[in-house]
Structures are given as structure tokens and as C-alpha cells.
Amino acid sequence: MRWTLKPKPETSIINNLAEVLSVDTTIASLLVQRGIETYDQARKFFRPSLEDLHDPFLMKDMDRAVSRIEKAVSDQENIMVYGDYDVDGTTSVALMSSFLETLSSQVTTYIPDRYAEGYGVSYQGIDYAADNDISLIIALDCGIKAIDKVAYAKSKGIDFIICDHHRPGDTIPHAAAVLDPKRQDCEYPYKELCGCGVGFKLVQAIASKKGQSVDDLLLYLDLVATAIGADIVPITGENRVLAYFGLQVINQNPRTGFRAMLSQVKKETLTITDVVFILAPRINAAGRMKHGLHAVNLLKEEDPEIALQYASEIEIYNSDRKDADKSITEDALIQIAQNSEEDRFTTVVYDENWHKGVIGIVASRLTETYYRPTLVFTKSGDKLAASARSVKGFDVYNALEACSEHIEQFGGHKYAAGLTLKEEQYELFKQKFEEVVNSTIDKKLLTPEIQIDAMIEFDQITPKFFRILKQFAPFGPGNMTPVFMTENVKDTGYAKCVGADEKHLKCKMQKSGMAIGAIGFNLGSKYNSIIENQNVKIAYSIDENEWNGTVSLQLKLRDII
Structure with a gap:
């Protein structure tokens, strides 16, 4: 993972907003990062109103x-x-x-x-x-x-x-x-x-x-x-x-x-x-x-x-969808491995028997695995149809537009698109798409990025701090859940891998006499890096954990270095 610490906004703007809202400077900094610099903008953010809808x-x-x-x-x-x-x-x-x-x-x-x-x-x-x-x-x-x-x-x-x-x-x-x-x-x-x-x-x-x-x-x-x-x-x-x-x-x-x-x-x-x-x-x-x-x-x-x-009935369709998605993803991963495509800047796979209804999900799965602009093709009538997915920061729609000589029809967004082409165009398209991505993508975009909103210490993680963070919701693109970083933390010695295949990491992290529970989904592989009592750096969001009727704050780990 590539960690990027967002630039800290101008101190005078942060301090001014913190004062008018009576919040700490970390909260004020998070707001300024989201384009909120005044009391009125903050009111609209924290108290959405139907009156704010446009004519x-x-x-x-x-x-x-x-x-x-x-x-x-x-x-x-x-x-x-x-x-x-x-x-x-x-x-x-x-x-x-x-x-x-x-x-x-x-x-x-x-x-x-x-x-x-x-x-x-x-x-x-x-x-x-x-x-x-x-x-x-x-x-x-x-x-x-x-x-x-x-x-x-x-x-x-x-x-x-x-x-x-x-x-x-x-x-x-x-x-x-x-x-x-x-x-x-x-x-x-x-x-x-x-x-x-x-x-x-x-x-x-x-x-x-x-x-x-x-x-x-x-x-x-x-x-x-x-x-x-x-x-x-x-x-x-x-x-x-x-x-x-x-x-x-x-x-x-x-x-x-x-x-x-x-x-x-x-x-x-x-x-x-x-x-x-x-x-x-x-x-x-x-x-x-x-x-x-x-x-x-x-x-x-x-x-x-x-x-x-x-x-x-829809529950049955969803169950069938999960089965198809799982088996096609496995087929696609085998195809990529057999074709030794690891050196490529794109992932393009095709099988005429793949279920057209799940190729978009499979494209997303492959993007998660290889982190490259990805296309999954299947047969659709006498043509081939594909779903495209991209990596953060790269416009796959523009890349497809540059390959339009080989495409019958396409449409979509920056990060997700669909297209159809004639079967005889497949190899030519695949080659052209690779060339376009290779020549236009910033190579650092091929490594997943964690954007860190702010560096904080454990003593800042209080119930009041979390109560305000919850009011930043609903979260999504343009207003993602805040991600924090804390340096020089250690595990308390009770870390363990959990889940059916021990993919996840459960631990308690401590610094300066303060300890807080943490869960890291798909971070089981980081177990060895924290059990030797060494200092590590963690990226995380803050969440609530409910256990036996008791609610406590916990860290939702994103990565450990």
C-alpha cells in the first residue's frame, strides 16, 4: 500500500473554524479538507436541509x-x-x-x-x-x-x-x-x-x-x-x-x-x-x-x-450471483496466471461462457487483486461484451475512447464502463488498450493508495471526538470516512488471527500508557510484524464495537508498517 498524508490546510483557517464551531483543530482540519471553511458551510454539512436542493x-x-x-x-x-x-x-x-x-x-x-x-x-x-x-x-x-x-x-x-x-x-x-x-x-x-x-x-x-x-x-x-x-x-x-x-x-x-x-x-x-x-x-x-x-x-x-x-426469489438470484461470481473470478485468475500477464499494465480476460450478469463484479475483484485497469469479456450474441473497472486516479472512459476504432459501442464513467466489439477486434483492442494505458497512466497509480486525513495520538480518540465524526456521515466519494495515522505504537501481546481462514487480525494497540482494541480485516498477514513488541505505524478509521451489550471505541485498521 502507498500511504499519502493529505496536506494540512492553512493553520489560520483551521484555528478560525475550530473557534467558531467550538471543536478541536483536528475536526476543523477534516472539515477544511472537505471544502468547509465557514460556520454557514459547516451548518449545511452537519444539518442537511431539503431547502438546500436546487431549483x-x-x-x-x-x-x-x-x-x-x-x-x-x-x-x-x-x-x-x-x-x-x-x-x-x-x-x-x-x-x-x-x-x-x-x-x-x-x-x-x-x-x-x-x-x-x-x-x-x-x-x-x-x-x-x-x-x-x-x-x-x-x-x-x-x-x-x-x-x-x-x-x-x-x-x-x-x-x-x-x-x-x-x-x-x-x-x-x-x-x-x-x-x-x-x-x-x-x-x-x-x-x-x-x-x-x-x-x-x-x-x-x-x-x-x-x-x-x-x-x-x-x-x-x-x-x-x-x-x-x-x-x-x-x-x-x-x-x-x-x-x-x-x-x-x-x-x-x-x-x-x-x-x-x-x-x-x-x-x-x-x-x-x-x-x-x-x-x-x-x-x-x-x-x-x-x-x-x-x-x-x-x-x-x-x-x-x-x-x-x-x-x-431475489434472495435466490443473489445466491446464484455469488456462486457465478466466485467461479468466474477463479477461472479469470487462472487465465491471468497461465498467460503470464503480470508484466502488463492492464488486465484483459475473456471466456465466451462467462455469465454476462456478473462480469462487472469479476472486473472489480480482479482490480482488487492486481490493481490495474481491468476488462472482463464474454460472448453476447454475435459480439463480445465487456465490463471495465479502473484504479483510483485513472480515467478508463478516456482510455476506451482512445481505442474507439476497435469498439462498436461504449459508455460509462471515469472508473466503470461497458463496451461491445466484434470478436475479430478482440486481440487488436487488447493490444491497443495496453498501449494506451501504458503510455498515459502514472505508474504510481498501480499501487493501491491509503489517503491519511490526519496524524493523531490515542488520547484524542474520545467519545466526544467520535460523536462529531459520526455526524460527517453519510460517507462516500468526496466525503470518505476519515483515516488517521499514529506512529510508534505497539501490540499489548494478545494479537491473534481470526476468521474462518485466519485472514483477519484482532489486537490491542498501545502508546503512552493508553491501549485501544483494533480489528484489521484481511490483515492477518501483518501478525508477525506486530508480535515482536516492535514499534509500528498504523493507518485506521475509528469505529464502535458492541460486545455483550457494551459499546466501546475500536480502531478499524487499514494497514500496518
Whole structure:
């Protein structure tokens, strides 16, 4: 691991903030690192308010989108809500269709089949709309590059409203409205909304024209918070407000489908991390293993018994997903070892029999293992489809753009993307991708980094200090859980490896007469470096440990040197 200590902000700014907030300078420094330098900024950070949400009409084309939907409702047109099969897409469809159903009985939903249609807007979906006399399609979490498909729909008398958050290409589709804060001609103040977030802004705009306030839309924010967590967008600005209130809904008044999924989980209060690791994989599993509509049905279901039945089906899909993910990851690791690809700057693997629904997860696993920009390919019809994942600091979307001569179609973000290409292009693409990454990546990015927020001593780790840290939540990109470093610490002599395969490290670290319990997940290999009573340096976050009804602070170790 590569340890990087974040630069300490200017002392005068830290001291001034510490004074106005009555907090210690470490807390003030953490806030300044997050761009918070004044009392008002701190108030907005610690006390998110729905009033801090932006006016949805600041988004380019919002007025056109609202007018087109109002016309469709008043003329009793058939409306299709279309979304991708991942968490962001299915939550978007559940949100938009639930809301529109309060205005019209002419609303249907459509999720493309991952295998038959692939990602994004499909000709099959448009044909389905035409066959069913649908004249308006609202596409969520996709569509920003669907220029030909939007034109095809137009030729069949079907209008499109696009709500997307992916990077546009050079041309914007000729739709009735295109909502995407990443459009160059869009001056919306916050650019990092997820697809469900853009959908929510459209709902907010329609509702405001009917005299409703954002408080009337709180019941939808559980879906938005889930999408924010699953899509790994920054939890800053508007996303922080949406995630904060969405988590409150999940914890205080969860929708029937969430309650059904959580019935097997012993968790009193869910954090955004719990949403990512408990709810999101289950929602995703439907689209990966069966069909994304199963997830939409669960998210919209209001009958508890039916919801439990849907949730148990999704639990089976999730179990199947885990099995497929495990076996494909093992196959891929063998393939990498056999091809002696350790010297490469990229990891690119392919097997025509791999399950298309889990190649994204496998790409993430391989990135964790080899820490290089990674692509996992499988056969999809007469083409090859791949999921791409990147390492922190490297833009894989740009790298794919540089290989576009070999690619049929691609889209995504800086750290995650998808593509298709013809089979005969595979080797040429693989070679080109390696060349592009080799020539553009800063080689230090190929070693995982731990970013340290601050150096502290054990006597600073008090209940009050932790209480304030907890209020930094919800955590995520742009506001990660603070990581601290303490030097010259020793184990008290009771360290042991724990877990089924003794992968984890449990110990108690001491310095200057103070000792504090610690757990290091996947740090079992560090056992030998601490048992010889030598001084070490530790990187950690601070957590709570509950044991036999007693709650105490503990260190969650990230690394030991």
C-alpha cells in the first residue's frame, strides 16, 4: 500500500473554524479538507436541509420535459418509463412510474433484457412501445448516446425524454427533452447526480407545478439514496442532502419491498455502506441473473406478503450471483496466471461462457487483486461484451475512447464502463488498450493508495471526538470516512488471527500508557510484524464495537508498517 498524508490546510483557517464551531483543530482540519471553511458551510454539512436542493428548472430542457409530460397526462397518452437493469436504472423506473401513476393510469414500465437487448435504449423496446400505442418514452439512467434509436422512435411517432447522468458524446439526441447535468450547455449547479437523482429532479419539477413541495416527495428518497450509494457518485452537495434524507426514510419508514429484503438482516440502523452491501446487491441480482423487472416489481409492491415472496426469489438470484461470481473470478485468475500477464499494465480476460450478469463484479475483484485497469469479456450474441473497472486516479472512459476504432459501442464513467466489439477486434483492442494505458497512466497509480486525513495520538480518540465524526456521515466519494495515522505504537501481546481462514487480525494497540482494541480485516498477514513488541505505524478509521451489550471505541485498521 502507498500511504499519502493529505496536506494540512492553512493553520489560520483551521484555528478560525475550530473557534467558531467550538471543536478541536483536528475536526476543523477534516472539515477544511472537505471544502468547509465557514460556520454557514459547516451548518449545511452537519444539518442537511431539503431547502438546500436546487431549483430543478435550472437544468437544461427541464421546462420542455415537464410540458411534454403534462401534455401526455392531459391527452391520456400511453407513457413508457424505461430504465437500465442495474440499481440506478431500476430504482429510477420504480420512482418515476410510481409518481406518474398518481397522475395517470396510462403508465407502463420497461427494463431491457441484459442478454437479449444489452445496455441502454434498445430497438426492441421501441418496437414494443410502437406495438402498444405508446407515444412517450421517459428513459432513465441511459439514452444520452442513443441518437439513432431516438430518431428511429421519432419515425414511429414516439417522443423521448432522456434523464441521464453519463457523459454525452459530441451530439445530443434529438429528443423532446434531454436532462443531463453533464451536458456542456447545461448550467445546473450540481453535476454529480446519479440517474435516479436526475429522475427525482424531474419529479420535483412536475410536482412544483402542481403546488407540491419537496416535503411531499420524501417517500421517494429511499430509492434515490440507494442509487447514490450503488452508483458510487460523490456524496457531496445535493447528493449528500438526498442521501441523508433517503437514509432516514429507509431507517424510519422503509417501503414494503425494502422491509421485505431487510427482514432477514439483523441491522438496526442502516448506513450508506449497508445500503451498498445489503440492498444494492439484491436489487442488482434480479437484472444480473433473471430480469430487472423483478426488482422494479419488488420496489413498487405494497402488499407485505407478495413483497416477501418477491424478496425470497431475489434472495435466490443473489445466491446464484455469488456462486457465478466466485467461479468466474477463479477461472479469470487462472487465465491471468497461465498467460503470464503480470508484466502488463492492464488486465484483459475473456471466456465466451462467462455469465454476462456478473462480469462487472469479476472486473472489480480482479482490480482488487492486481490493481490495474481491468476488462472482463464474454460472448453476447454475435459480439463480445465487456465490463471495465479502473484504479483510483485513472480515467478508463478516456482510455476506451482512445481505442474507439476497435469498439462498436461504449459508455460509462471515469472508473466503470461497458463496451461491445466484434470478436475479430478482440486481440487488436487488447493490444491497443495496453498501449494506451501504458503510455498515459502514472505508474504510481498501480499501487493501491491509503489517503491519511490526519496524524493523531490515542488520547484524542474520545467519545466526544467520535460523536462529531459520526455526524460527517453519510460517507462516500468526496466525503470518505476519515483515516488517521499514529506512529510508534505497539501490540499489548494478545494479537491473534481470526476468521474462518485466519485472514483477519484482532489486537490491542498501545502508546503512552493508553491501549485501544483494533480489528484489521484481511490483515492477518501483518501478525508477525506486530508480535515482536516492535514499534509500528498504523493507518485506521475509528469505529464502535458492541460486545455483550457494551459499546466501546475500536480502531478499524487499514494497514500496518
